[in-house]
Amino acid sequence: MALDLSRVKDREKLKAQREPHWQRLRVGCFLGYRPSQRGNAGTWIARAYDEDVGKYQLKALGDYGALAGNERFAAAKKDAEALADLVESGGEVRAEIETVADACREYAKTRTEAEQRFKRYVYSDPIAKVKLEKLRRRHVKDWRTRLEALPALVSRNKGDQPIHRKRAPSSVNRDMAVLRAALSKVLSPGAPNSEAAWQEALKAVRNADGQRTLYLDRAERRKLLKAIHAEAAPFVHALCLLPLRPGAMAALTVGDFDKRTAELTIGKDKTGKPRRIQLPADATKLLAEQAKNKLPTAPLFMRANGKAWDKSSWKLPIKAAVIKAGLPAEASAYTLRHSTITDLVTAGLPLLTIAQISGTSAEMIERHYGHLTSGVAVKALGTLAL
Structure with a gap:
């Protein structure tokens, strides 16, 4: 019997495994679902056959965590079919954006200042390797805590020794803003007051711009x-x-x-x-x-x-x-x-x-x-x- 991913109860019965459970939408177009091993929202994957190269093109679609469970299949199906239309028309599938670092690099392609901030505070931080589909509020909250603990360089003395001070709330806001913007390009806000609400950990400090x-x-x-x-x-x-x-x-x-x-x-x-x-x-x-x-x-x-x-x-x-x-x-x-x-x-x-x-x-x-x-x-x- 063909797999039907549209029913929430049927998806919940699927075994958690590395290989997605695939549903055929049409010739050369498949929608995959990978259940979470931790009981969180599973992730969706699109697969479309590219006749020009003789192989399938894959694209991670995310978990659609901002949507209700009974709405996720329709959204994933729409995106999978859009990928198939793109591949069939000879279009180019964008490079895979899987991690937080990938999202930041994509955002910073035309934003020099953002790239400089990412180099200082993101790429060398543990959050850089976190998969977007698994990004949770605790990951971002921990990153923010580490950021706030970093001293800010004020200047250098006559001996060229760096002089630091405690990072000001306004500086934290500016550093968080670029990460929030980069993630917003590829992720939908998570459900409020849940672990999926990654965006809540990046709320700006109010009235921070006293200077x-x-x-x-x-x-x-x-x-x-x-x-x-x-x-x-x-x-x-x-x-x-x-x-x-x-x-x-x-x-x-x-x-x-x-x-x-x-x-x-x-x-x-x-x-x-x-x-x-x-x-x-x-x-x-x-x-x-x-x-x-x-x-x-x-x-x-x-x-x-x-x-x-x-x-x-x-x-x-x-x-x-x-x-x-x-x-x-x-x-x-x-x-x-x-x-x-x-x-x-x-x-x-x-x-x-x-x-x-x-x-x-x-x-x-x-x-x-x-x-x-x-x-x-x-x-x-x-x-x-x-």
């Missing part, structure tokens, strides 16, 4: 620029004029700046996609000075050694200038981004426009700065001039 509440007004930013070392002055000045992330500013090359049209292309940022913005006069003048006599591939903001700025190199001069200028000790490069965004919001620039310029979502701007928007007049980006 973004620090605002430096124009007078304070002028003090900072007067106190900053000459080498870092152009880079810090640019952060005072444009609401870019420090990393995105540091990654700019001369070729990203078009002096003729006063436009700037931001390529490396969290969005993963280049964006082009119109520059105000003060920023145009500053960038034109920095681009003078440099090759298109050279860093727009160059250190004395010819290299671009990075987090480890801009921290020390900014920290020294903060102390010298008598500014709040927690002020940082990111404080300047927050301050410029605050100025744009209070000047009345539309939130969507601010989001596009700063490389974030209108939702995030509304969440963090929406309380500043009442009763202000609309002005241009030039309001950021110091």
Whole structure:
């Protein structure tokens, strides 16, 4: 008698084994089911015959844990038939994504920053080898515990010895966000309050971004620029004029700046996609000075050694200038981004426009700065001039 996987009771009677139990859906198309040895939801596999190569193509479909038991067969059947249609039409079956590390690598193909975080916190961690079909809340919770215990590098002392501090909740949120995004691409959320609810262990720490509440007004930013070392002055000045992330500013090359049209292309940022913005006069003048006599591939903001700025190199001069200028000790490069965004919001620039310029979502701007928007007049980006 032909196997029928559509009945939940019949599936529960199947023996747990390595080889899936197969049901033929049509010629050259099969749906397989592998019961769990631990009593959890079993996993589904699709198999379709490829006449061009003379063999079957396999694809793991997961456990469909977010669906009720009587709905899983229909969803798996639909995906198996879609695979068969793809194979029969000569389409290419995507590389197998079996583990957490596979999901992260797939997500990071077009996201450089995500790949850097995965290299630091995922690929060398036990969670990397966990099969997606077996990923449970406890796996992710344990990973989060290990992440929170990792010290964060603040800077290095004169002897080049690393200086660490306890990882801030905001840092944990940023590191978790990329893993959550990568897993969401290939996994459905598990049933709430169950072991299948992997996503629950990645909930962000609320009100973690306390450092973004620090605002430096124009007078304070002028003090900072007067106190900053000459080498870092152009880079810090640019952060005072444009609401870019420090990393995105540091990654700019001369070729990203078009002096003729006063436009700037931001390529490396969290969005993963280049964006082009119109520059105000003060920023145009500053960038034109920095681009003078440099090759298109050279860093727009160059250190004395010819290299671009990075987090480890801009921290020390900014920290020294903060102390010298008598500014709040927690002020940082990111404080300047927050301050410029605050100025744009209070000047009345539309939130969507601010989001596009700063490389974030209108939702995030509304969440963090929406309380500043009442009763202000609309002005241009030039309001950021110091």
